[in-house]
Amino acid sequence: MTRATALRDGTGYTFPPAPGRLLGPWRLPEEPLPELPEVETLRRDLDSEVVGRKVKGVDVKAASAVRRHPSRADFTDRLLGRKVAEVGRRGSTLLLRLDDGAVLTIRLGASGRLLKERSAALVEQRTDAVITFATGGDLRVLGLGDDGELFVAAPGEEEAGPRARSAAIDPLTDAFTWQALNARLLARGARLRPLLTDESFLAGIGPIYADEILWASALRWDRRSDRLTAQEVRRLYRAIQEVVQEAVRLRGTSVGDDLHVDLYGNKGEYQSQLNAYQREGQPCQRCRTPLVREQLEQASTFHCPKCQS
Numbered sequence: 001m002t003r004a005t006a007l008r009d010g011t012g013y014t015f016p017p018a019p020g021r022l023l024g025p026w027r028l029p030e031e032p033l034p035e036l037p038e039v040e041t042l043r044r045d046l047d048s049e050v051v052g053r054k055v056k057g058v059d060v061k062a063a064s065a066v067r068r069h070p071s072r073a074d075f076t077d078r079l080l081g082r083k084v085a086e087v088g089r090r091g092s093t094l095l096l097r098l099d100d101g102a103v104l105t106i107r108l109g110a111s112g113r114l115l116k117e118r119s120a121a122l123v124e125q126r127t128d129a130v131i132t133f134a135t136g137g138d139l140r141v142l143g144l145g146d147d148g149e150l151f152v153a154a155p156g157e158e159e160a161g162p163r164a165r166s167a168a169i170d171p172l173t174d175a176f177t178w179q180a181l182n183a184r185l186l187a188r189g190a191r192l193r194p195l196l197t198d199e200s201f202l203a204g205i206g207p208i209y210a211d212e213i214l215w216a217s218a219l220r221w222d223r224r225s226d227r228l229t230a231q232e233v234r235r236l237y238r239a240i241q242e243v244v245q246e247a248v249r250l251r252g253t254s255v256g257d258d259l260h261v262d263l264y265g266n267k268g269e270y271q272s273q274l275n276a277y278q279r280e281g282q283p284c285q286r287c288r289t290p291l292v293r294e295q296l297e298q299a300s301t302f303h304c305p306k307c308q309s
Contacts, residue, residue: 036204
């Protein structure tokens with residue numbers, strides 16, 4: 001995922017006629033967001049740490065973090081005294097269901113982090129909110145930007161905002177076949193790279209795993225989704241499953257300035273397995289051809305010019 005709205009929406013790309021050509025004005029490289037494996041890692045950590053815990057204190061330090069609430073007090077009142085009943089996820093949004101049926105929505109955005117800390121530990125300057133449990137210390141939310149937020153939806157209220165009703169495929173929770181994927185690819189008729197990062201198509205896939213999925217399936221980023229053979233669709237289907245599941249097993253990818261850490265402040269390990277993302281000029285692991293970067297209007301993509309076709 002990325003800071004760029006164009007990437008999130010699957011629009012706004014300019015496609016180059018030849019590899020290596022830069023189009024439009026130079027832009028800073030896209031910043032990786034927590035993608036599906038990173039958010040799933042946090043969900044699993046939270047499930048083991050906060051389920052059954054009772055909230056005894058809430059300190060909202062940045063009003064912008066709870067901007068959908070009329071006040072900080074409104075956010076706080078919806079949490080105080082409640083127990084966490086279960087931890088779920090919808091795409092890249094974390095959902096903590098409370099014992100009264102309300103849901104705490106956590107959307108980290110580009111730079112947000114969640115950390116489990118002792119209540120006596122020093123509070124970092126960029127902390128946006130601290131949720132203190134009766135036992136088990138604090139859950140601290142740090143570094144939320146304009147694309148991150150906290151929101152407590154009352155029972156029956158919309159849980160996760162306007163994106164919650166997305167019909168996107170979630171590779172970790174949805175049982176889908178390669179035939180079902182093929183039907184969606186045919187219906188879209190879009191270039192593969194922006195399609196994979198479109199939140200209405202696949203949940204939680206951004207630049208890192210889109211590049212890795214395309215490399216694993218040996219498909220070029222600019223292939224049209226409605227012109228793939230059945231064999232190519234099956235390769236893409238397997239790559240989506242295998243890349244995401246392996247990244248979850250290795251607890252995500254930690255790259256960039258605002259690198260991913262888990263609930264305990266530890267980095268992921270999937271960056272050591274990357275075959276395409278940010279490997280410009282390095283030899284392809286399949287054919288040894290140097291990998292190239294295509295600069296799109298608001299994003300980059302990394303691929304092998306020889307064995308991805």
